[in-house]
Amino acid sequence: xxxILHQLRCIGCGARIAGAExxxxxxxAVCGELFDVEYPGWSERGGKDRPNAxxxxxxxxxxxxxxxxxxxxxxxxxxxxxxxxxDFSNAVxxxxxxxxxxxxxxxxLALRIDLLFAKHQGxxxxxxxxxxGMTAAMSxxxxxxxxxxxxxxxxxxxxxxxxxAARAGLRSLxxxxxxxxxxxxxxxxxxxxAVTCQLKADFDGCLRLLSQxxxxxxxxxxxxxxxxRLEGQKTxxxxxxxxxxxxxxxxxxxxxGNLGNSSALGKxxxxxxxxxxxxxMPRISVIQxxxxxxxxxxFREHQAASLEPMEAHTRATAxxxxxxxxxxxxxxxxxxxxxxxxxxTEAEIAIAKAEIGAEGLGCEPASAVTLxxxxxxxxEGKVASAETVVLMLTGHTLKDADxxxxxxxxxxxxxxxxxxxxxEIAGLRRDAVAVEATPAAVLDALKGSSR
Ligand code: F0G
Numbered sequence: 111x112x113x114i115l116h117q118l119r120c121i122g123c124g125a126r127i128a129g130a131e132x133x134x135x136x137x138x139a140v141c142g143e144l145f146d147v148e149y150p151g152w153s154e155r156g157g158k159d160r161p162n163a164x165x166x167x168x169x170x171x172x173x174x175x176x177x178x179x180x181x182x183x184x185x186x187x188x189x190x191x192x193x194x195x196x197d198f199s200n201a202v203x204x205x206x207x208x209x210x211x212x213x214x215x216x217x218x219l220a221l222r223i224d225l226l227f228a229k230h231q232g233x234x235x236x237x238x239x240x241x242x243g244m245t246a247a248m249s250x251x252x253x254x255x256x257x258x259x260x261x262x263x264x265x266x267x268x269x270x271x272x273x274x275a276a277r278a279g280l281r282s283l284x285x286x287x288x289x290x291x292x293x294x295x296x297x298x299x300x301x302x303x304a305v306t307c308q309l310k311a312d313f314d315g316c317l318r319l320l321s322q323x324x325x326x327x328x329x330x331x332x333x334x335x336x337x338x339r340l341e342g343q344k345t346x347x348x349x350x351x352x353x354x355x356x357x358x359x360x361x362x363x364x365x366x367g368n369l370g371n372s373s374a375l376g377k378x379x380x381x382x383x384x385x386x387x388x389x390x391m392p393r394i395s396v397i398q399x400x401x402x403x404x405x406x407x408x409f410r411e412h413q414a415a416s417l418e419p420m421e422a423h424t425r426a427t428a429x430x431x432x433x434x435x436x437x438x439x440x441x442x443x444x445x446x447x448x449x450x451x452x453x454x455t456e457a458e459i460a461i462a463k464a465e466i467g468a469e470g471l472g473c474e475p476a477s478a479v480t481l482x483x484x485x486x487x488x489x490e491g492k493v494a495s496a497e498t499v500v501l502m503l504t505g506h507t508l509k510d511a512d513x514x515x516x517x518x519x520x521x522x523x524x525x526x527x528x529x530x531x532x533x534e535i536a537g538l539r540r541d542a543v544a545v546e547a548t549p550a551a552v553l554d555a556l557k558g559s560s561r
Pocket of ligand 1: 238240262263264265266267268334365366367368369370371372428429474476477504505
């Protein structure tokens with residue numbers, strides 16, 4: 111490994127170790143905290159390894175018209191800012207990243223915000239943002255000669271890991287909470303050939319168990335406690351800045367589960383700022399489901415100095431996490447950028463998801479917390495209409511078709527959950543109707559449509 115180029119720094123005690131010295135569960139041997147990947151050569155201005163901002167912008171733009179495999183990846187296109195491999199030919203890529211940034215015209219109008227965008231990470235090869243992190247950490251697994259990789263997952267990590275493992279020629283082990291992941295995601299893990307174990311445990315229990323297993327067998331852990339995952343997941347920050355011609359948006363809104371993604375995006379913007387690629391960082395706000403809101407509670411009750419694990423419940427199963435591993439990193443991103451951490455109800459999530467669908471974009475439930483959160487921030491006067499806001503849509507709408515169908519059939523929410531929002535929900539529902547196979551009957555169905 112190019113240990114000179116990168117090292118790991120503990121976010122708790124500050125201990126620095128070489129990448130290959132990390133324990134199998136990626137916890138610090140001294141204090142038990144997580145590590146960040148750090149690039150020592152970047153620190154001094156004028157330092158020999160410090161990347162030149164202008165040159166980077168030029169070379170990244172040039173690569174957009176290249177046909178080289180690495181350049182076609184929206185992660186490895188930015189490889190100067192993630193020099194984590196000895197040899198880039200070890201990169202395992204499925205052409206991840208380069209995801210679209212959509213203007214959300216309807217929601218912008220409804221919320222009276224001039225510039226509202228969705229960065230649709232669901233448009234990645236396996237349908238979620240996990241692919242940007244998986245390409246990075248899977249490449250490290252391959253370069254270090256592992257035969258097996260593993261993750262605990264609420265579904266998307268396992269889908270992504272299974273696909274990248276298959277591409278790398280590695281075997282993969284998935285631990286998932288039984289009955290609590292969406293079928294689309296489970297089907298992907300099967301399709302890509304993972305060994306999938308459904309456990310009578312929640313996500314937090316699955317991750318705890320796996321952290322023990324990797325200490326007993328040579329299996330490479332690919333959850334976001336693995337700091338190389340975050341190196342890949344920081345690249346959408348580069349794409350966003352590039353899309354705005356290096357003037358960053360005012361506010362980035364991210365769903366929060368295990369809190370790796372918000373941490374990674376914070377790192378991406380921080381590094382760009384420190385290297386002089388951008389002149390400021392956007393506010394980063396994290397939104398959780400009300401039934402799975404340990405970070406919200408941590409901010410509310412302990413000013414994010416400590417976090418109490420909780421039993422999590424939400425239909426947005428991707429973020430059904432009560433003991434988020436990366437909470438300290440995410441709290442730092444929120445605090446240093448002046449962002450907020452808030453939660454939204456099941457009805458708010460369902461309504462926001464239907465609205466994102468009605469824009470022609472669609473997303474999975476966990477992603478919809480971003481729009482639901484923005485509505486709250488707007489109502490509380492925390493987002494001005496002149497601000498440029500980007501919502502991170504983390505997963506594709508087809509990931510959880512059951513949720514969508516149940517919503518449109520009026521079977522998703524309990525009566526008390528929908529209380530006070532019935533009219534809004536009715537206006538968004540588009541259930542399929544059974545119609546006779548005649549032109550008259552079909553045309554008749556149009557008359558009943560409200561839009
Ligand atoms: N959105 C989606 C669609 C997710 O799958 C996840 C996490 C999140 C948001 C939250 O991101 O954990 O980085 O804060 N899914 C993980 C998984 C936990 O196993 O697929 P986070």
